[in-house]
Amino acid sequence: NAGVTQTPKFQVLKTGQSMTLQCAQDMNHNSMYWYRQDPGMGLRLIYYSASEGTTDKGEVPNGYNVSRLNKREFSLRLESAAPSQTSVYFCASVIIGHSGNTIYFGEGSWLTVV
Amino acid sequence: EDQVTQSPEALRLQEGESSSLNCSYTVSGLRGLFWYRQDPGKGPEFLFTLYSAGEEKEKERLKATLTKKESFLHITAPKPEDSATYLCAVGGGGADGLTFGKGTHLIIQP
Numbered sequence: 001n002a003g004v005t006q007t008p009k010f011q012v013l014k015t016g017q018s019m020t021l022q023c024a025q026d027m028n029h030n031s032m033y034w035y036r037q038d039p040g041m042g043l044r045l046i047y048y049s050a051s052e053g054t055t056d057k058g059e060v061p062n063g064y065n066v067s068r069l070n071k072r073e074f075s076l077r078l079e080s081a082a083p084s085q086t087s088v089y090f091c092a093s094v095i096i097g098h099s100g101n102t103i104y105f106g107e108g109s110w111l112t113v114v
Numbered sequence: 115e116d117q118v119t120q121s122p123e124a125l126r127l128q129e130g131e132s133s134s135l136n137c138s139y140t141v142s143g144l145r146g147l148f149w150y151r152q153d154p155g156k157g158p159e160f161l162f163t164l165y166s167a168g169e170e171k172e173k174e175r176l177k178a179t180l181t182k183k184e185s186f187l188h189i190t191a192p193k194p195e196d197s198a199t200y201l202c203a204v205g206g207g208g209a210d211g212l213t214f215g216k217g218t219h220l221i222i223q224p
Contacts, residue, residue, distance in 0.1 A: 004157075033211050043158070043201070043214040058211055090157050101146055101205050103212060105157035 003027045004106035006091050012112045013081045021076040021109050023091030031094040032074040033058075033103070034066060036087040043090065049074055081113045116141040120202050120215035127192055127222050135187040135218045137202030145205040147185045148212060149178050152199045161187075161200075192222045 007022045025032065034046040045058030049068040063085060065077045078085055088110050094103040119138045127133055139147065146165055150158035162171045164180040171178050175196060177188045187200055199219045203212035 035211075040216065042216040043203075043212075045211040045213075048211050092157075101212075102160060102163060103148070104160060105150075107157045108155075 004091055004093055004104050006089075006106040006109050008109060009107065010110045012114060013078075014114055015082060017081050018077065018079050019081065019111075020078075021089055021091070021111075022073070023075065023106060024073045025091075025093040025104075026072065027093060027095070027104065028071070029093040029095050029104075030071070032068065033092045033094065034064075034074070034076045035090045035092065035105075036060065037090060037108075038087050046076065046089075078111075081111075083113045085111065086113045087111060116204055116213040118202055118204055118213055118215035120200075120218050122218060123216070124219040125221070127189075127220070129193060129222055129224050130191050132188070132190045132192070134189070135200055135202075135220070137185040137187070137215055138183060139185070139202075139204045140183075141204045141213070147180055148203040148205065149176075149185070149187055150201040150203065152201055152217070158201055189220070192220075194222045194224050196220065197222045 004025045030051045033048045035043045037043045044060050047066040049055045052071045055066050067075045088108050090108050091106045092103050117140045121136045146163045149161040152158045162178040167182045169180050175190050179186045199217040201217045203214040205212050
């Protein structure tokens with residue numbers, strides 16, 4: 001998972017609090033993603049960014065906002081955290097080539113909302 | 115809507131006992147079938163990408179194969195360190211992410 005760095009690794013929030021998960025990649029990839037992983041649900045796409053300055057909703061965007069600050073950084077913000085947002089969050093970056101895509105994941109951020 | 119189904123959900127093998135994991139998929143315009151390994155507390159680690167039916171790729175004790183409807187991850191003579199959750203995913207477009215299955219939790223007993 002070298003190349004994609006997420007912070008923080010662990011966080012506990014109270015319902016209604018806000019926070020931002022940070023992600024940075026040093027592989028000069030254009031596209032970046034935020035996924036959440038829940039038991040029995042697998043990995044689900046929250047938001048993605050095909051390039052600097054663009055973002056699009058994925059499968060489960062409600063309750064989240066994102067910012068693609070520059071090519072390296074893609075942050076995920078929870079404006080008013082809810083217990084349903086307790087999950088493990090993974091940032092990923094992807095290289096899209098003629099031979100296809102390869103996606104690299106960060107180590108994850110464990111978020112608990114109480 | 116892209117769909118990925120993995121089976122079995124969990125598999126326990128003895129060391130050296132070969133087996134296969136299945137990934138069935140439906141996608142409009144396959145742009146790649148991906149296999150990842152995930153260890154507890156870690157992010158998914160990329161293993162393989164397959165693009166067309168009949169394609170095969172190998173890495174150590176793992177071999178991935180692809181047909182038009184499914185992919186198999188064959189594990190030959192596994193070792194305890196192969197224990198992990200194996201994830202399958204499909205890509206249906208250029209930049210709009212992958213659709214993942216729920217994974218197969220593989221345990222290799224010494």
